[in-house]
Amino acid sequence: MRLPRWLFVTLNIYALMLAVIMIWPFLQMVLTSVTSDVVFPPRYFSLTGWANVHWDSYFRTMLVSLRIGFWATVLVIAICLPAAYAIERRRFRGRSALGALIFVPAIFPTITYGIAIGVYLALYAIELKGSFPLVILATATWTIPLVVRTIQGSLATTDVVYEEAALVMGANPIHTFFRVTLPLIAPGVITAGAIAFTSAATNFTVPWLMGSVEKPVVIFIWEDIGKLGFTPQTAIQVLVMQIVILGIVQTLFVVFRKQFRGAFA
Amino acid sequence: MANVRIQDLVKRFDQVMAVNHVSVEIREGSLTAILGPSGCGKTTLLRCIAGLIMPDDGQIFIGEKEVTRLEPFKRKLGMVFQRPSMFPHMSAYDNIAWALRLRDWPKKEIPQRVAEMLRLVHLEGMEKRAARQLSGGQAQRVVIARALAPAPDLLLLDEPLSALDAKLRDELILEIAEIHRKTGCTTLLVTHDQGEAFTIADNVLLMNNGRIEQEGAPLDIYQNPRTLFSATFIGTNNFLPGIVEESGDEIVVSVKELGITFRTKTSWTQFERGTPVWVCVRADDIDIIDENRANNYRNVIKVDVDHASLTGGMVIIEGKLINQPLRIHVGGSQRFNLLDIAGKQIVCGLSHIALIPRENGDTSAIANPVSSLQQLPS
Structure with missing residues (x-):
């Protein structure tokens, strides 16, 4: 169907506006990072904000965030991969109920989980409060629904015939999973990993509620705002955080795309 | 290479009997086609043999081993599926080499064996290509090579050509036949296409409603259908309800409604006198002849032609035998002389007729003599 020219142009403008709205916060950060004049549009440009950031402390906390992101991703993929496989490939009683149950963390606000875990800690293991493994576990839990759904979607669109072919060829189910299923659903697993990593590395609520002993970068930025208010330093810190995380995710995509060329085609 | 023995196999899906007490033996080195309409249970039977579906009852033996x-x-099977199954994340070489490694093929011999298999399926020089760099037919050839490479006991082909276009299908079916001749691997081909089955199989299992309706050589199944289903599913048939008048060396059947008798010496079984039968006349077994050549035929009929149409390779003539519709297929160069015979009467010699048991009083097929499952009593 050929659209009338005016409608075509209107739709294009609409799409462009949406894109601008989506990317606007990032552009605003870029703009604010190169001026100390916090008005729009800025009247002059300056790089003094970059010199005012406490880079040592910033990168220390950034490293904590990346570690949380990494371990939470490893954990959540290890949990969700078998779960998604079971829900998508196996037929068993209660399959759809399990599928729905896994989505529960997405329904409750983060604070519900944070407080629930906090209550358990207060009752049974107060010494674990704020410990690094617990922060990882809590942040990972929060990403389970999205990760399961993403991997499940990838499995649903991968024809089971490849797995059947491998089985008849003589590969046992474990071998089939690692040699055939996993490479074929790699795009979905990597996307799920990227979601989990970004979500865990930038999660504010869970580490804050857990009283994380090791301070992640988002809490560092939050405390900075508490002390100094919104300054160009804030924009610079958020901008650098976004660039580092996006850079890592993008690198992962490039590396894995090369690794699983056929699956990405 | 091994023979396959299936004993009283049953597979149900809820209330549906997909495989209904099937017993059959598949000869070592043969190419057997499991032929039948969609939903007849042929793929389920094949998947039971492959182990992808567990049967509810019965036994399967490959060679002497119960599996x-x-x-x-x-x-130790090879299988080619209906849907494309060449692993997209591996090259053609890796697809075949992995199959060999899984069956503990000596490492040193793998490159040579892969090359040999690629040569067999006419894909020399394409070992580095991935599925996306090959056509549908080429990718399916890689899958055939992959299935055959470790010299399996049995090769299972589950409608391997149905996703391909007609021309490619015609080419590949002949290639499969050639590969079978070269390797001698016991092969089971599931297909709904009788042309495919008859072209390459040396044995055909005709399935319907989860049962094996008839088994035999393609020619035998074509010429001697034993049930109404066999006769309707394969080729185009005309059915006339008759009663056996004489039994013995020559069987004489009368079709009282038309006042005609038919004779045959080649019935697949002896029918007793008075048995109701369908006289089954294939559209391609009707020869248009000069009246003075009538003596050469055991059965001769006169048909009033209503319509003749050219379909390319043959002419379809629709006419009436007395008052009953009849269809005739004529091939060869003779067909071009028949396009203007509408309204004329032609003399026809029947080169072959088959007799099929009929329920007494069942004459409904006579109204629609041309083959069609929907039109015939079940």
Whole structure:
């Protein structure tokens, strides 16, 4: 169907506006990072904000965030991969109920989980409060629904015939999973990993509620705002955080795309 | 290479009997086609043999070994599926080499064996290509090579050509026949296409409603259908309800409604006098002849032609035998002389007729003599 020219142009403008709205916060950060004049549009440009950031402390906390992101991703993929496989490939009683149950963390606000875990800690293991493994576990839990759904979607669109072919060829189910299923659903697993990593590395609520002993970068930025208010330093810190995380995710995509060329085609 | 023996196999899906007490023996080195309409249970039967579906009852033997409950990866089979199944993340070489490694093929011999298999399926020089760099037919050839490479006991082909276009299908079916001749691997081909089955199989299992309706050589099944289903599913038939008048060396059947008798000496079984039968006349077994050549035929009929149409390779003539519709297929160069015979009467010699048991009083097929499952009594 050929659209009338005016409608075509209107739709294009609409799409462009949406894109601008989506990317606007990032552009605003870029703009604010190169001026100390916090008005729009800025009247002059300056790089003094970059010199005012406490880079040592910033990168220390950034490293904590990346570690949380990494371990939470490893954990959540290890949990969700078998779960998604079971829900998508196996037929068993209660399959759809399990599928729905896994989505529960997405329904409750983060604070519900944070407080629930906090209550358990207060009752049974107060010494674990704020410990690094617990922060990882809590942040990972929060990403389970999205990760399961993403991997499940990838499995649903991968024809089971490849797995059947491998089985008849003589590969046992474990071998089939690692040699055939996993490479074929790699795009979905990597996307799920990227979601989990970004979500865990930038999660504010869970580490804050857990009283994380090791301070992640988002809490560092939050405390900075508490002390100094919104300054160009804030924009610079958020901008650098976004660039580092996006850079890592993008690198992962490039590396894995090369690794699983056929699956990405 | 091994023979396959299936004993009283049953597979149900809820209330549906997909495989209904099937017993059959497949000869070592043969190419057997499991032929039948969609939903007749042929793929389920094949998947039971592959181990991808566990049967509810019965036994499957490959060679002397019972494999009924054995996992698929322990069965030493090769399988080609209907849907494309060349692993997209591996090259053609890796697809075949992996199959060899899984069956513990000596490492040193793998490159040579892969090359040999690629040569067999006419894909020399394409070992580095991935599925996306090959056409549908080429990718399916890689899958055939992959299935055959470790010299399996049994090769299972589950409608391997149905996703391909007609021309490619015609080419590949002949290639499969050639590969079978070269390798001698016992092969089971599931297909709904009778042309495919008859072209390459040396044995055909005709399935309907989860049962094996008829088994035999393609020519035997074509010429001597034993049930109404066999006769209707294969080729185009005209059916006339008759009663056996004489039995013995020559069987004489009368069709009282038309006042005609038919004679045959080639019935697949003896029918007793008074048995109701369908006289089954294939559209291609009707020869248009000069009246003075009538003596050469055991059965001769006169048909009033209503219509003749050219379909390319043959002419379809629709006419009436007395008052009953009849269809005739004529091939060869003679067909071009028949396009203007509408309204004329032609003399026809029947080169072959088949007799099929009929329920007494069942004459409904006579109203629609041309083959069609929907039109015939079940």
